[in-house]
Amino acid sequence: MDKLIKIETIFSPTSVDELGMRGKNVVIIDVLRASTTICTALQNGAREIIPTADIENATKIWSNLSPDSRLLGGERAGKMIDGFNLGNSPTEYTPEKVGGKTIVFTTTNGAGTVYKCRYASNALIGTFVNLSAVVQTMVNIGGSWTILCSGRQGSFSMEDAACAGMIIQKARDASDLETDDAGKTAVVLFRSFRGNILNILKRSEHGRYLISIGFAHDLEVCASVDSVPVVPGVDGSGIKLNQNNLVVNG
Amino acid sequence: MDKLIKIETIFSPTSVDELGMRGKNVVIIDVLRASTTICTALQNGAREIIPTADIENATKIWSNLSPDSRLLGGERAGKMIDGFNLGNSPTEYTPEKVGGKTIVFTTTNGAGTVYKCRYASNALIGTFVNLSAVVQTMVNIGGSWTILCSGRQGSFSMEDAACAGMIIQKARDASDLETDDAGKTAVVLFRSFRGNILNILKRSEHGRYLISIGFAHDLEVCASVDSVPVVPGVDGSGIKLNQNNLVVNG
Numbered sequence: 001m002d003k004l005i006k007i008e009t010i011f012s013p014t015s016v017d018e019l020g021m022r023g024k025n026v027v028i029i030d031v032l033r034a035s036t037t038i039c040t041a042l043q044n045g046a047r048e049i050i051p052t053a054d055i056e057n058a059t060k061i062w063s064n065l066s067p068d069s070r071l072l073g074g075e076r077a078g079k080m081i082d083g084f085n086l087g088n089s090p091t092e093y094t095p096e097k098v099g100g101k102t103i104v105f106t107t108t109n110g111a112g113t114v115y116k117c118r119y120a121s122n123a124l125i126g127t128f129v130n131l132s133a134v135v136q137t138m139v140n141i142g143g144s145w146t147i148l149c150s151g152r153q154g155s156f157s158m159e160d161a162a163c164a165g166m167i168i169q170k171a172r173d174a175s176d177l178e179t180d181d182a183g184k185t186a187v188v189l190f191r192s193f194r195g196n197i198l199n200i201l202k203r204s205e206h207g208r209y210l211i212s213i214g215f216a217h218d219l220e221v222c223a224s225v226d227s228v229p230v231v232p233g234v235d236g237s238g239i240k241l242n243q244n245n246l247v248v249n250g
Numbered sequence: 251m252d253k254l255i256k257i258e259t260i261f262s263p264t265s266v267d268e269l270g271m272r273g274k275n276v277v278i279i280d281v282l283r284a285s286t287t288i289c290t291a292l293q294n295g296a297r298e299i300i301p302t303a304d305i306e307n308a309t310k311i312w313s314n315l316s317p318d319s320r321l322l323g324g325e326r327a328g329k330m331i332d333g334f335n336l337g338n339s340p341t342e343y344t345p346e347k348v349g350g351k352t353i354v355f356t357t358t359n360g361a362g363t364v365y366k367c368r369y370a371s372n373a374l375i376g377t378f379v380n381l382s383a384v385v386q387t388m389v390n391i392g393g394s395w396t397i398l399c400s401g402r403q404g405s406f407s408m409e410d411a412a413c414a415g416m417i418i419q420k421a422r423d424a425s426d427l428e429t430d431d432a433g434k435t436a437v438v439l440f441r442s443f444r445g446n447i448l449n450i451l452k453r454s455e456h457g458r459y460l461i462s463i464g465f466a467h468d469l470e471v472c473a474s475v476d477s478v479p480v481v482p483g484v485d486g487s488g489i490k491l492n493q494n495n496l497v498v499n500g
Binding site for chain 2: 009010011012014015152154155156157158161180181182184185188189192203204205
């Protein structure tokens with residue numbers, strides 16, 4: 001309880017670059033839906049996720065992979081990309097589809113944010129579905145952490161900020177904690193919803209957009225706290241399960 | 251009461267540039283202390299404030315102005331710049347010192363943010379000391395507005411976000427209003443302080459820094475709602491009192 005951890009929170013990745021994140025401990029959040037999809041894919045047996053910001057690059061990386069174990073996943077405007085195998089709904093990433101596969105993954109916000117963290121010391125993928133496991137890993141490692149919200153097209157997004165707030169509150173229960181103006185605001189935002197995570201997602205701009213294009217069920221999946229208790233970590237150019245710090249069943 | 255205004259809120263100017271702000275209606279916030287100092291200077295008779303992001307440029311502009319009516323003001327790390335006439339404390343900008351003067355003004359955050367808004371349709375300087383006058387002007391003009399927080403060295407700052415929240419709440423009392431995730435979060439943050447503006451400033455990172463370098467009194471000045479009821483507007487390269495929309499005594 002006396003171990004001090006320091007958490008800074010960044011609400012949008014626009015001001016962040018690879019060199020600024022170098023050597024840091026980072027938790028990357030994209031609640032709707034990249035973080036949730038990455039957790040689900042890895043829990044369901046995907047070998048690796050390779051995130052990339054643009055479609056052209058995704059296709060190029062994919063074309064160099066072994067044909068029997070590669071998949072292309074991701075979205076633009078929330079929808080599956082033409083010619084891809086999977087969209088960005090976590091419900092698509094079943095064991096049957098992703099088991100043993102390498103998934104090249106491109107999304108509007110989260111995938112690019114992950115790419116900016118490729119020189120970090122520890123870069124974990126965090127969201128509501130693996131929240132306790134991520135907090136436990138942060139507390140175990142200790143030191144200074146940056147929570148990097150993916151936001152939405154360079155702007156603030158409420159669901160990512162509220163998730164940051166829940167992480168900070170939970171980390172504070174487990175250790176001494178120092179945080180910044182953004183972190184304090186994230187906690188205030190999270191608390192204002194009185195534990196109703198689904199309501200955060202339903203009220204957010206991006207949540208309302210996803211409902212409008214038919215993904216209301218995904219909001220329930222993404223709001224289910226600790227339902228996918230894995231800790232994906234950025235490892236070189238890919239995202240894999242963080243074996244050292246993996247916390248099974250919370 | 252049926253007039254609809256739309257407000258988006260941007261917590262840090264790093265993702266914003268001159269072209270993105272062109273043609274928009276903007277309220278620029280830098281509570282500690284540039285916005286407050288600008289309001290005070292203009293209320294106390296300064297003819298114009300010319301904001302600029304760097305010291306070199308400030309000195310160059312100043313050297314071309316008439317020697318009997320020019321002043322150099324601003325700060326770095328909160329302190330007056332060597333060779334300048336004024337720092338960034340609103341208490342320095344008395345009628346005796348600034349009456350009739352053009353002030354070339356460079357600060358770490360706010361001055362650069364103002365410069366990014368030089369092609370906006372309406373760019374107003376807003377903070378707690380002129381809050382009601384700014385809201386009244388926004389409601390009178392109507393349409394879509396961007397609240398642009400100056401933040402602190404590219405990061406989120408609590409006092410600017412909370413001020414945005416108070417503006418949105420007050421605008422909502424006066425008209426139908428639509429806002430975004432950031433605006434809703436700003437309102438939640440503002441409300442969490444239950445109207446104690448000074449406490450917002452005292453708890454903020456920048457407020458605590460200013461107290462540490464001897465400017466505790468400035469926090470009280472900057473927290474005094476509607477004490478300087480003027481509406482400074484960006485007009486070409488300078489900031490002047492917004493004559494058309496000037497609301498005297500709230």
